[in-house]
Amino acid sequence: MTDPSADVSQRTAAIVATVxxxxxxxxxxxxxxxxxxxxxxxxxxxAAVAGKIAAAGGLFRVAALGWLxxxxxxxxxxxxxxxxxxxVNRGIAQLAAWWMLLHDAIFGFSLASLLAASDVAGGxxxxxxxxxxxxxxxMMVLLRAHQYGFHIGLLFFSIHLLLNxxxxxxSGYVPRVLGALLVLAFLGYLVDSAAHVVLLDPPAILGxxxxxxxxxxxxxxxxxxxxxxxxxxxxRSGDVGR
Numbered sequence: 001m002t003d004p005s006a007d008v009s010q011r012t013a014a015i016v017a018t019v020x021x022x023x024x025x026x027x028x029x030x031x032x033x034x035x036x037x038x039x040x041x042x043x044x045x046x047a048a049v050a051g052k053i054a055a056a057g058g059l060f061r062v063a064a065l066g067w068l069x070x071x072x073x074x075x076x077x078x079x080x081x082x083x084x085x086x087x088v089n090r091g092i093a094q095l096a097a098w099w100m101l102l103h104d105a106i107f108g109f110s111l112a113s114l115l116a117a118s119d120v121a122g123g124x125x126x127x128x129x130x131x132x133x134x135x136x137x138x139m140m141v142l143l144r145a146h147q148y149g150f151h152i153g154l155l156f157f158s159i160h161l162l163l164n165x166x167x168x169x170x171s172g173y174v175p176r177v178l179g180a181l182l183v184l185a186f187l188g189y190l191v192d193s194a195a196h197v198v199l200l201d202p203p204a205i206l207g208x209x210x211x212x213x214x215x216x217x218x219x220x221x222x223x224x225x226x227x228x229x230x231x232x233x234x235x236r237s238g239d240v241g242r
Contacts, residue, residue: 008083014229017080021222023073030066034059036114038150041143042204046136049143053121060118064111071104078104078160084229085167096163103157110149117142151196158189161217168221174229178221185217 031037035056040049053060078100085093120139165182168174188210195202 010084010087010230012230013080013083014225017077017084017229018222018226020073020075020077020080021218023076024070025073027066027068027070027073030069031063032066034063034066036060036063036067039147041140041147042201046140050121050136050139053118053139061115064115064118067111067114068108071108074100074104081164084225085164085171088167088171092163092167096160096167099156099160099163103153103155103160105153106149106156107153110146110153113142113145113149117146148197151193154189154193155197158186158193161189162186164221165217174221175224178224181213181217181220183217184213185215188214188217 035052040052056063078097082093082097085096117139120135120142161182165179165186168179168182169176192202192210192214
């Protein structure tokens with residue numbers, strides 16, 4: 001079977017990767033702005049959280065659409081980065097894309113818990129007869145499931161960053177400093193996500209500490225791709241297709 005991406009240029013792939021990240025950032029902005037940050041279960045006691053969800057009303061469902069847009073952007077970016085780096089090492093580039101897709105599959109599945117929590121908090125028909133002492137614990141369990149899905153997914157995403165960092169370092173045509181920044185981002189996501197999985201209540205400061213290297217690592221590569229990616233023909237790699 002012919003590879004449908006075989007004729008896609010590196011420059012096109014670089015632009016598509018940029019569009020994918022923009023879509024992801026817009027989706028995250030919509031989700032958080034509409035009241036559904038990934039760690040909503042930590043926002044206060046159950047009654048306060050239920051009040052926030054109920055006050056958001058239909059916007060909370062829009063937030064779920066924001067997360068879906070973020071996932072779509074990730075999928076587009078995974079494909080585009082595979083195309084961009086396949087001449088460095090096709091196998092590693094494919095593996096990097098698969099790690100991103102695994103991340104999105106896990107997080108996408110966890111959105112079902114977010115929507116179910118909204119139903120419980122809003123007293124949807126199936127939950128209309130539940131007392132607060134029943135509904136609130138159920139809602140928090142669902143939000144916790146969503147939170148764990150988010151952070152478990154990011155563990156997979158961190159491997160995606162590590163592999164792309166390796167490809168940058170091996171490429172010879174992408175600044176090596178960008179590869180080092182991706183490796184730092186990998187470490188930041190790995191530590192933060194592992195802490196959320198292992199610890200019942202990880203310190204909030206941890207996410208703030210690792211946010212800078214995480215953001216700088218991702219954004220720096222995409223900015224370079226948008227401005228210079230694929231404009232010059234890269235040297236042929238000796239390990240293409242390995």
